[in-house]
Amino acid sequence: MKRIEAGSYYRYLSEGCKLCRRGAKLVLFVTGECPHSCFYCPISEERRGKDVIFANEREVRSADDVIAEIELMDAMGASITGGEPLIKLEKVLEFAKLFKSFDLHVHIYTSIPAKPHVVEKLAEYIDEIRFHPINLEGVERFREPIVYAKKLGMDAGIEIPALRFSEELARLVNECDAFMNLNELEFSSTNFDELIARGYEPGEFYGDVKSGEIARMYAEVVEKFHYCTALFKDKAQLRRRLIRMAFNHPDFYRVTNDGTLLCGFIEGDIEVAKKILDAEGVEYVVVEGGVETSIEFVEERSEDLKAAGLKVSIIERYPTSKRIVVESIPL
Numbered sequence: 001m002k003r004i005e006a007g008s009y010y011r012y013l014s015e016g017c018k019l020c021r022r023g024a025k026l027v028l029f030v031t032g033e034c035p036h037s038c039f040y041c042p043i044s045e046e047r048r049g050k051d052v053i054f055a056n057e058r059e060v061r062s063a064d065d066v067i068a069e070i071e072l073m074d075a076m077g078a079s080i081t082g083g084e085p086l087i088k089l090e091k092v093l094e095f096a097k098l099f100k101s102f103d104l105h106v107h108i109y110t111s112i113p114a115k116p117h118v119v120e121k122l123a124e125y126i127d128e129i130r131f132h133p134i135n136l137e138g139v140e141r142f143r144e145p146i147v148y149a150k151k152l153g154m155d156a157g158i159e160i161p162a163l164r165f166s167e168e169l170a171r172l173v174n175e176c177d178a179f180m181n182l183n184e185l186e187f188s189s190t191n192f193d194e195l196i197a198r199g200y201e202p203g204e205f206y207g208d209v210k211s212g213e214i215a216r217m218y219a220e221v222v223e224k225f226h227y228c229t230a231l232f233k234d235k236a237q238l239r240r241r242l243i244r245m246a247f248n249h250p251d252f253y254r255v256t257n258d259g260t261l262l263c264g265f266i267e268g269d270i271e272v273a274k275k276i277l278d279a280e281g282v283e284y285v286v287v288e289g290g291v292e293t294s295i296e297f298v299e300e301r302s303e304d305l306k307a308a309g310l311k312v313s314i315i316e317r318y319p320t321s322k323r324i325v326v327e328s329i330p331l
């Protein structure tokens with residue numbers, strides 16, 4: 001068993017997990033709709049039950065939004081998730097095809113034991129499939145789709161939260177030569193009351209205190225096993241994705257250890273700002289509400305910029321499409 005950061009460990013890591021670990025996977029949330037209502041569902045109110053699409057944090061209205069996100073993070077792979085992706089099969093196939101045109105590794109999650117004709121369609125563009133038996137019940141229904149997906153060349157496995165140990169599930173995974181990704185059971189604002197009512201108990205970083213013990217039970221018997229903690233998802237995967245996105249920006253941005261960006265920010269009449277920057281031959285990026293440029297330039301020229309009626313500051317912001325500003329220091 002190989003131990004990695006933040007309490008995660010594995011004996012087998014699928015290609016999708018390897019890329020996710022590197023922060024190189026774009027997450028396509030293809031719909032918030034789902035026929036189930038799992039008590040442990042962590043999906044936010046903003047997305048739950050709604051027919052919305054997000055590529056990471058970016059709301060998707062057309063394929064161009066997805067392409068912009070692929071480029072922003074220089075993605076090497078994509079995961080298709082939801083809600084239940086397979087109730088939007090046509091959308092899944094459309095986006096999976098798009099991902100393949102960028103040569104990305106693609107994996108999908110589903111709670112549906114897909115029929116052979118659906119597995120065949122998915123296998124055209126998708127490399128890896130992860131099944132989620134609802135509440136760890138009816139696990140035998142997933143045997144056939146796992147075996148068929150593997151026969152068609154996909155990697156296949158089970159991905160579940162650490163609700164409890166299921167011997168039946170462990171046996172199925174081994175017999176199918178499939179993998180098991182076990183996620184620490186995470187408390188979120190939308191599942192908190194339900195988890196508490198069922199006796200789960202939040203520990204550090206909002207993971208359930210019993211998840212580690214459940215993971216050890218599976219690890220003893222499941223051959224292709226991987227345990228992923230809430231802390232790993234947050235501190236390792238997310239941070240690496242941010243750093244990846246941050247370094248994909250022009251050189252004038254400074255990248256922090258957390259993956260945020262530091263730069264100069266000019267607000268006011270954008271055309272006036274652009275004229276000054278162009279005259280100086282300084283690199284800049286026009287964003288919503290202003291212009292971003294180097295810290296050196298705004299520090300050196302703050303008085304001139306202010307005399308031209310512009311507002312000048314140094315900002316620290318996330319490199320994501322939403323550009324959330326963490327800190328702003330007016331000059």
Ligand code: SF4
Nearest residue numbers: 034036038041083111
């Ligand atoms: S299948 Fe997934 S998306 Fe649907 S209710 Fe269960 S946890 Fe939520």
